Amino acid sequence: MIPIALPLLAHEEAEAARAAVLSGWVSQGPQVTAFEQEFAALVGAPFACAVSNCTTALQLALAALDIGPGDEVITASHSFIATANSIRYQGATPVFVDIDPETYNIDSAQVMDAITHRTRAIIAVHQMGIPCDLAALTAIAKRRGIALIEDAACAAGSEISIDGEWERIGKPHGRIACFSFHPRKVITTGEGGMLTTADPELDRKFRLLRQHGMSIPDTVRHGSPQVLFEDYLVVGYNFRMTDIQAAVGRKQLERLPELVARRRAVALGYAELLGNLEGLRLPAEPAWARSNWQSYCVRLPDRLDQKGVMQTLLDQGIATRRGIMCAHREAPYAAESHRHQLRQSELAQDHSILLPIYAQMTEDDLRYVVNALTRVLYR
Structure with missing residues (x-):
């Protein structure tokens, strides 16, 4: 059988997972931090935040932008249903526009016509790893004062030329880019996701929301020589990545x-x-x-x-x-x-x-x- 896809996982990944297991810290911890730093450096993003999968990444992106009921988000129907679902999770309304049949990506010419007074964001999907027309979409988003979110679930390692310079997808062009590490993707952690941004306030919100709205992460609490009590500042989620996954992800990044x-x-x-x-x-x-x-x-x-x-x-x-x-x-x-x-x-x-x-x-x-x-x- 010739499969549709086959992740490349070898002894290096197995040994990295084994080391994480034997370390005694298997939930979100030092391996996650290292994975975030290495991913950010690879794509050229100031900030990267690891989460449980790309669907939760998209939901966190919308939540951090305070998008909710009564708001509209323009996106492509021609995408895995998680793209639309992430909008619905926030109580917002997905507004579907058509694709360019050559690239299977959202047709930027039709995005402008879809914008209304209720439009808060565009989720542009880099479908099957082919970068969408970010130059056109960022111009539209800036002109109309709405957020551009990149659904880069499939696009780790893809590149785009901006002003004559080649840059990896994930270097912020819109407000946020969201990645998947599902086994069908180019690199995998089994499940897992990542958000990149240039905005420190958005990154702070991602980290707060992914861990139940906890004011002090457990990594800080456990490492402190003093007793610390955390507060729960907002209604958050359990969208964390484990250290076992992150250890595998670090080896995948090398590949x-x-x-x-x-x-x-x-x-x-x-x-x-x-x-x-x-x-x-x-x-x-x-x-x-x-x-x-x-x-x-x-x-x-x-x-x-x-x-x-x-x-x-x-x-x-x-x-x-x-x-x-x-x-x-x-x-x-x-x-x-x-x-x-x-x-x-x-x-x-x-x-x-x-x-x-x-x-x-x-x-x-x-x-x-x-x-x-x-x-x-x-x-």
């Missing part, structure tokens, strides 16, 4: 450049071998973007049945996934009135498939997938 380079090589192989197949649309990487290729999505000819193609490939030992879901088609959001046409989002879900891509993928694996897909297209 990130290698993992991205290998994925980019696999994506280039797909582009070269599939580029001339009639009717197959490949993902577009803008000149100002360098994707980590967390996923590799191809658009099938309309004449082909998506599920049938996927089953044919599965019968030959190749795992695929359907195109990224659309939240507005799911039960929690289907009853809402949607002000904007979402045709490209729906077409992408219905006619695209994700092909296997991971760092350990061999040339033989790649050619096997390409040959099997070619036979499907020309049968």
Whole structure:
């Protein structure tokens, strides 16, 4: 079986987890602090705050900005449902706009038309690791006085050119960027997330809210030579990362450049071998973007049945996934009135498939997938 994804975890990660377990401190502690510092340095962010997953990161981002009932947040329906759910958790309303069919990212031209007097933020998703048009989106956000949050769940290691300089996604362009370390992502801690920002006040709020609103973290309490009593200043959450996860994450960070380079090589192989197949649309990487290729999505000819193609490939030992879901088609959001046409989002879900891509993928694996897909297209 050629899987859709395969995390690269080895003895280094196992030994790091073992050391954390044997240290006696397994909840949020020194490994989390070190992971935050190393992640911030890697992406070029002044602050990074580790949390339990990217969904909680997105919710904390909205909570720290005091977004709640009566507010609207513009985002793409064409994203994992966690993006929309994080808005709903805060009692705010997601306003869905369509995507650019070439990059599968939110169409910045349509964002401007979606802004109303109730709009408080834009959540822009770097879909499948392809950076969205941050230059356009930051300009819109600044002009209209609203917050830009980057859903960078898939984008650890991706880069974008800003004013001629290449920068990693996570260096603050909007107010906050949120990352995932799920096993389907380029680097993993099993579960886990991270928020980056340039705003020290937002970082303070993240740290307060992730730990029940506790005024003194337990790491400070346990390390103090004096007895300290904490207060609970706000209604917070238990959104903490464990030291075991963070220890694994630190080793994964060391691998990130290698993992991205290998994925980019696999994506280039797909582009070269599939580029001339009639009717197959490949993902577009803008000149100002360098994707980590967390996923590799191809658009099938309309004449082909998506599920049938996927089953044919599965019968030959190749795992695929359907195109990224659309939240507005799911039960929690289907009853809402949607002000904007979402045709490209729906077409992408219905006619695209994700092909296997991971760092350990061999040339033989790649050619096997390409040959099997070619036979499907020309049968």
